[in-house]
Amino acid sequence: MKSQALPLTRAEATDYRETTRSAEVLTFIDELCAATPLAKRLSLGLSSQGQDIAALVLSDRQCFTPELAHKQKKCIVMVEANIHAGEVEGKESVLALARDLTLTSLGRNILNRTCLVLVPNFNPDGNDIISPENRKLDLLQLEGQDGPESGVGIRYNGEGYNLNRDSMKQETPETQAMARFYQTWWPHLFIDCHTTDGSLHAFDLTFDTSRGNESLFAPVRTFARSMLERVSQSVKTKHDFTSFWYGNFVKENEPLSGWHTYPALPRFGSHYRGLLGRLDVLLETYSYLPFARRCEVMRAWLLELFRFAALKREAILKLLQVERKRLETRALVFDPSLRMAINHGVARQTEDQSLVFEYPAYALQGDSANILSFDLESLAARLYPGRRAKTYKVPHLRAYIPTEEVSIPIGYLAPQHLAEKLRQHGVNFSPAAAGSVHRAERYKILQKEATFSPDVATNVTRPGESEIPLSQKPQPKRFETVLSVRAERCDYTASEGLLWIPVAQRAGTLAVYLLEPHADDGLARWQFLDKDLKVGGYYPVVRVLEHQKPPRKAE
Numbered sequence: 001m002k003s004q005a006l007p008l009t010r011a012e013a014t015d016y017r018e019t020t021r022s023a024e025v026l027t028f029i030d031e032l033c034a035a036t037p038l039a040k041r042l043s044l045g046l047s048s049q050g051q052d053i054a055a056l057v058l059s060d061r062q063c064f065t066p067e068l069a070h071k072q073k074k075c076i077v078m079v080e081a082n083i084h085a086g087e088v089e090g091k092e093s094v095l096a097l098a099r100d101l102t103l104t105s106l107g108r109n110i111l112n113r114t115c116l117v118l119v120p121n122f123n124p125d126g127n128d129i130i131s132p133e134n135r136k137l138d139l140l141q142l143e144g145q146d147g148p149e150s151g152v153g154i155r156y157n158g159e160g161y162n163l164n165r166d167s168m169k170q171e172t173p174e175t176q177a178m179a180r181f182y183q184t185w186w187p188h189l190f191i192d193c194h195t196t197d198g199s200l201h202a203f204d205l206t207f208d209t210s211r212g213n214e215s216l217f218a219p220v221r222t223f224a225r226s227m228l229e230r231v232s233q234s235v236k237t238k239h240d241f242t243s244f245w246y247g248n249f250v251k252e253n254e255p256l257s258g259w260h261t262y263p264a265l266p267r268f269g270s271h272y273r274g275l276l277g278r279l280d281v282l283l284e285t286y287s288y289l290p291f292a293r294r295c296e297v298m299r300a301w302l303l304e305l306f307r308f309a310a311l312k313r314e315a316i317l318k319l320l321q322v323e324r325k326r327l328e329t330r331a332l333v334f335d336p337s338l339r340m341a342i343n344h345g346v347a348r349q350t351e352d353q354s355l356v357f358e359y360p361a362y363a364l365q366g367d368s369a370n371i372l373s374f375d376l377e378s379l380a381a382r383l384y385p386g387r388r389a390k391t392y393k394v395p396h397l398r399a400y401i402p403t404e405e406v407s408i409p410i411g412y413l414a415p416q417h418l419a420e421k422l423r424q425h426g427v428n429f430s431p432a433a434a435g436s437v438h439r440a441e442r443y444k445i446l447q448k449e450a451t452f453s454p455d456v457a458t459n460v461t462r463p464g465e466s467e468i469p470l471s472q473k474p475q476p477k478r479f480e481t482v483l484s485v486r487a488e489r490c491d492y493t494a495s496e497g498l499l500w501i502p503v504a505q506r507a508g509t510l511a512v513y514l515l516e517p518h519a520d521d522g523l524a525r526w527q528f529l530d531k532d533l534k535v536g537g538y539y540p541v542v543r544v545l546e547h548q549k550p551p552r553k554a555e
């Protein structure tokens, strides 16, 4: 194929002054699929405003279904870009890289061992609400980004929801579509592409993986961390970009205050997928780099992650098979020593008496980070790049200490109306046998309060408008229910119409997080059980420790 016939992204065609529109993403995908037998277009479903959320699958031997990918023992790598549709490098790099992997020799040793399932434009509605005011560079606020000059879309979807806070409540069609797609493909490795502003440093990209409940998923988390360190090294040696673990200084003008990462709440996609025992990567290009360079570093990372997945395919498949088996069997019998963290929030009362939560990260003893940054005067003056390079060795705050932990039961009995939510999460359940008796724990509700959820949902931005930057505190639209409870042992007889949800299943650990009343990100927290909750009464979901008696047979 002649090079001039290769499709170009809008960023490439405009010398990185503009970003690709949603309709153009679809045209690009269709042109590529017409030009190569290595690519196929699929659909996740429709966005809130009815646009197709397209996926582009790349592999050899016509491997375009999960069944074939598993049969051909390929490593399935799913990439999500543009979830925050002002952070567009993922979208541009995924499209350009897809073209180069299929129409040049670049993909030869990748597409025979992997199946790449690319979602270049996960938030098509947000993508098209373009304004040069969105993510406008404001170094004094440490906010915004350097280009593209003609503007980008918004952080939220077209209805004002932050899709990267929606994993547990799944209020948007986009999140529900992605959950279905993920459950169908069950990718070994998932990569989520973002752009980050914040503290002044000299890295091109920062990365992270799932956090929280490290001990429950130890082999996968250890593998993920060493994978990221290795790929970071390859990106440095082969492409000359410098990367480090995602974070910010605790205090902007005092780098020695430490380098901290973001909360381990599973409302963030990466931590959500971590509860499923799969490999997960968060990529954040650095906002203050020029747009073209941000696209280059994103491309380098994606390419090296794909190469790693191809090279380590066998080890990855084995690791995740063992992990899945562990998830599917570990709660068959109640083991009180098996504990799970369901809350990392530290409560605080504000001056106006409202209840807020912080999710502090801590540095484990001796855990330090070498942060490439600039001299103190440059940091104080908010200069980027700063006048002099300086490396600070600082505490690395990346461990989360649970404030609530529970033992893992063998299952739950839950009211029927949760069926739809559980189905969305891929949690299996069946009707509970009415009259069956269980050694169980139920929760008495001692207190019920409300707290506001920052950056979860906001005002709808209309085409032609620009979004309100986070520093200007957009109007809060979403609140959470905070429960204080006491567990009580009982013999519990299941009544008619309850659901039985076993924990020994691939989504079982996720089910625990969803169903516990005092989880910081469960269904009760997100108000799906509000109508069943009365202070002094019992929480309607019961923890089963052991089955005692099957239901009595009809006489």
Ligand SMILES: [Zn+2]
Binding pocket: 084, 087, 164, 194, 195
């Ligand atoms: Zn983002």
